[in-house]
Amino acid sequence: MSKSTKYVAKVADARGHIAYTPEEDVVWADLYAAQEENVQRYMAQDYLDGLARLDVPKTSVPSCAAISERLLDLTGWRVQPVPALIGFKTFFSMLADRVFPAASFIRSREDFDYIEEPDIFHEIFGHTPLLSDPRFAAFSQAIGKAGVKAGAKDYSWLIRLYWFSIEFGLRRQNGQIKALGSGLASSPTELVYAVESDIPDRDPFDVLTILRTPYRIDMHQMGYFVLNSPEDLFEAADRDLLADVRQAQALGLLPNKFPEKVTAAE
């Protein structure tokens, strides 16, 4: 998670309503329009079923309260607006309580294709479809519960399992690669890249390998993990994930596939 942000959280009123400007609603509508065909083509059926189930609005930023009403019925989850950046400890404990923390601002035009920080389009359009599926919702809660039991030095290890599944996971579906992750559903450029490009590696889903794999939030991934079946992910929820983290720490990180970060001259 980055240390600073140019974005300011939108604050809900007493009834939980957040006011977005007409320009912000247009950004939402344009993002939805940009992704509408792409998600049908590249996202997994699990995600598409969720998007249809929630009937996510197309032309204006949805209210977290309205989405929560539907999610509560389906899986007992709700969406809670939060400041743009929250710490791992808060993040894990909210997931454990079936509360999904949603950054409430929406990206500016210059960040249209990919944004480092999660925004409301990423949170709602990207995440809530899988949270409406009891199996994926239970996996997210299992990560939260493991995080609540973890120590601070474990957070950056455990989060990789979330990153490479819920955020950027791929799956095999009828012999084809499809995307599952919210970070892909909400990125007009990375969704196509993740499924079609020859550049990134696509390795089989393996919990221990994932826990040891470095990632970066400021560029497209160099590698993804592919579930043969979502069942492999749901089974991971029953593992002793903290024991896996210990083992991953003992083995150490795998080599970093990313280019060196270019830092500005001081």
Ligand SMILES: [Fe+2]
């Ligand atoms: Fe996310």
